[in-house]
Amino acid sequence: MSKETVFVNELTDGILNPEEKMLGPVKDGGTIVANTAPGCWGPMITPAIKGGHEVTKPVFVENAKVGDAIAIYIKSVNVTSTVTSSGNERTVDENFLGDPFIAGQCPNCGILYPKTKLEGIGPDSVKCAQCGEEISPFQFTNGYTMAFDEDKSIGITLNKDGAYKAAKKARDYMSIPDGSIQNPIVNFAPHNITGTISRLRPFIGQLGTTPSKPTPDSHNAGDFGAALIDAPHEYAFTKDELEKHKTDGHMDINKVREGAILICPVKVDGGGVYVGDVHAMQGNGEIAGHTCDVSAVVTLKVKVIKDMNIDGPILLPIEEDLPYLAKPITEKEFEKGKALGEKWDFIDIESTAPISFIGTGENLNMAIDNGLSRASNLLRLSVPEIKNRCTINGSIEIGRAPGTVTVTFLAPVNALKKANIFDIIKEQYKIY
Numbered sequence: 103m104s105k106e107t108v109f110v111n112e113l114t115d116g117i118l119n120p121e122e123k124m125l126g127p128v129k130d131g132g133t134i135v136a137n138t139a140p141g142c143w144g145p146m147i148t149p150a151i152k153g154g155h156e157v158t159k160p161v162f163v164e165n166a167k168v169g170d171a172i173a174i175y176i177k178s179v180n181v182t183s184t185v186t187s188s189g190n191e192r193t194v195d196e197n198f199l200g201d202p203f204i205a206g207q208c209p210n211c212g213i214l215y216p217k218t219k220l221e222g223i224g225p226d227s228v229k230c231a232q233c234g235e236e237i238s239p240f241q242f243t244n245g246y247t248m249a250f251d252e253d254k255s256i257g258i259t260l261n262k263d264g265a266y267k268a269a270k271k272a273r274d275y276m277s278i279p280d281g282s283i284q285n286p287i288v289n290f291a292p293h294n295i296t297g298t299i300s301r302l303r304p305f306i307g308q309l310g311t312t313p314s315k316p317t318p319d320s321h322n323a324g325d326f327g328a329a330l331i332d333a334p335h336e337y338a339f340t341k342d343e344l345e346k347h348k349t350d351g352h353m354d355i356n357k358v359r360e361g362a363i364l365i366c367p368v369k370v371d372g373g374g375v376y377v378g379d380v381h382a383m384q385g386n387g388e389i390a391g392h393t394c395d396v397s398a399v400v401t402l403k404v405k406v407i408k409d410m411n412i413d414g415p416i417l418l419p420i421e422e423d424l425p426y427l428a429k430p431i432t433e434k435e436f437e438k439g440k441a442l443g444e445k446w447d448f449i450d451i452e453s454t455a456p457i458s459f460i461g462t463g464e465n466l467n468m469a470i471d472n473g474l475s476r477a478s479n480l481l482r483l484s485v486p487e488i489k490n491r492c493t494i495n496g497s498i499e500i501g502r503a504p505g506t507v508t509v510t511f512l513a514p515v516n517a518l519k520k521a522n523i524f525d526i527i528k529e530q531y532k533i534y
Contacts, residue, residue, distance in 0.1 A: 104129040104164040110136040113281050113378075116145060116153025116204075117337070118351075119316040120370040124162040127372065133177075134161050134375060134402045137279050140395035141307055141379025142320075143188055144276075144284035147228050147238040149198075149206020150215050152337070154320030155352070156284050157378030160312045163404050166373040171410035172311060173526055174364045174375060175403035179304045181254045181382060183396040185268045185275035187287045189245025189294070190390045194238060200334040202239035203326075204318045210235040214335075218285060223269045225290050245292025248394055249275075250302065250382070257382060257394070259298045265291040277397040287395070302382050305359035306400065310351025310415060311366045312374025315343060319378070323352040324462030324472060325505030350414040350462050351376065355501035355508060356384045357458075361420040363530055365523070367412045375404060387500040410522060414476055417458040417508060418530045425497035428456050428510045436534040453534065454495065454512035455527045463505045470498055473509030481517040 108128040128134055136158045145151040166172055199205040199214060208216045208230040217231040228238040247265040248257040260268065265288075268275050272286035313322055318337050321327045327348050330339040339347070349367055358364060366373070382394035421429060431439070431454060440451050459480075461473020477488045488511070492498060496511025515533065518524040527533070 105132065107133045107135060108161050110134060110158045110161060111279060111281060112159040113139055113156050113279065114159055114319065116151040116155060116319055117316055118160065118312050118319050118322060118376065120312050120314055120374065121316065124160045124372055124374050127162040127164050128404060130163060130165040130406045132404060134404060136377050136400045138378045138380055138398050138400055139279050139282040139284060140183070140186065140276060140397055142392045142395045143287035144395065146203065146240045147287060148218060148284045149237060149239065150217050150283060152204055152215055153318035154203030155308060155379050156282055157308050157319050157376050160374030160376045162372035163375060163406060165406045166368050167371055168368055169409055169411050170368040171407040171412055172366050172368060172373045172375060173405045173407055174309060174366060176306065176358070176360050176362050176364070177401040177403055179306060179360045179380060180399045181302065181304050181380070181396045182277035182398055183275065185247065185249045185288055186382065186394045186396050187245060187247040187290060187292050188392045188394050189242045189292055191240045191392065192243050193240060197237055198239040201329055203320050204337060205335040206237070206239050208233065208235055208237055220285055220289055223266060223289055223291050227289055228285055242290065242292050244294045245290070246295040247288060247292055248300070254302050257300050257302060259295045260293060261296040262293045265293040279397060300383055303359065304380055304382055304396070304398065305356045305384065306377060307354045307379030307381050308352050309358055309364055309377050311349045311368055312370050312376065313347045313349050314369040315347040317348065320352055322348050323350050323506060324348065324469065325464060325502070326352065328464040350460055353415065353460060353501055353506055354384070354388050355417065355460070355506065356386065357417060357419040357423040357508065363418040363526065365407065365416040367414060375402070377402065388502045407522065412476070412480060414462065415460040417460060418527060419458060421531060424456050425499065425510055427494070428496040428512055430456060430531045431512070431534055433534050453515040455515055455518055455524065455533045456510065456531060457513045457518065457527065458508045458510040461507045461509055465505050466500065466503065466507060469505040469507045470509065473507055477509055480521050481513055482520065483517060
């Protein structure tokens with residue numbers, strides 16, 4: 103029986119597997135409340151987590167069938183961590199097979215996905231549980247430990263003494279969920295940057311629906327997913343398989359935050375909505391490769407849109423986050439436009455509304471092409487027309503390097519109505 107609200111406190115082992123039973127089901131129009139674990143660095147130093155992240159187990163949504171879409175309304179994102187650590191990484195080649203995010207391997211035992219134990223504090227503290235060998239596939243090139251104030255509005259990077267103090271109670275300071283198996287990255291106590299203040303603006307790095315083939319969660323996107331093509335481990339894909347099965351849930355786009363709506367493809371019955379990898383803040387591009395991973399309680403409302411047949415996510419950011427040229431035309435602007443049209447003997451003024459297509463690919467150029475193509479396919483407008491509209495009424499913005507972008511523009515209302523998406527856009531924005 104479908105539930106009005108599904109509470110999620112269970113996490114995956116890093117693999118999004120459509121063959122495993124989902125949680126729920128939740129009603130179409132119902133709510134998911136999820137207790138999420140930190141996404142990047144903790145799982146990255148925990149080889150028993152196979153996907154590079156540790157996201158929530160997917161939830162089955164009532165009435166969602168393959169070919170539909172699920173609109174996910176982000177109602178709230180409440181950070182529960184009070185300290186975290188992050189930074190730029192380097193890999194330790196002998197500690198993985200082919201891909202350090204997926205196939206951690208003990209260099210002494212040769213075991214894949216080995217269990218680990220922590221001994222002491224610092225970058226050499228992750229040990230193989232069987233033989234005691236240092237085993238982390240990643241180390242910092244430049245890292246920091248950040249503490250947050252009580253109302254989670256600012257953070258400050260700690261010095262060595264503060265970082266080591268936090269490391270002694272790393273799981274508690276990070277508020278890691280009870281079901282999580284990750285090693286807390288605060289235990290590494292990085293402190294290359296000290297005394298720097300940053301503002302918090304939390305967002306969700308992983309949000310979406312389950313791929314139609316077992317997929318490492320951090321690679322459920324066109325850029326990181328490219329590493330799966332002909333890989334030497336068991337989660338290898340062909341190029342065609344990746345394009346067919348992925349749902350681009352790993353976006354790291356800082357506009358995917360409280361108040362936004364994300365519309366996701368359904369590639370398995372029930373959709374399988376999952377969430378994780380919440381970040382405390384991030385500039386466009388996540389150029390360091392990582393940012394402040396935190397635990398959080400996330401509340402989502404889900405609504406099925408029938409027969410939409412989209413290949414990847416569509417984002418409706420809050421109006422504040424829209425590019426200047428893509429903000430909704432105001433009533434005053436619309437009236438000025440009508441007056442200008444009359445001056446030129448032209449009265450057929452187009453009504454438009456904002457929409458943002460996610461594009462992913464092996465690099466940013468490929469990601470842009472992917473986003474443009476997705477917009478063209480849904481709205482039945484040519485790619486050259488989409489390019490023009492992005493140029494005069496929108497923007498292409500980097501979500502994450504190396505290959506995630508948002509293709510945002512004011513689209514014709516007539517095209518949005520034909521695509522069965524205008525009603526939900528009207529919920530998000532005031533349209534004239």
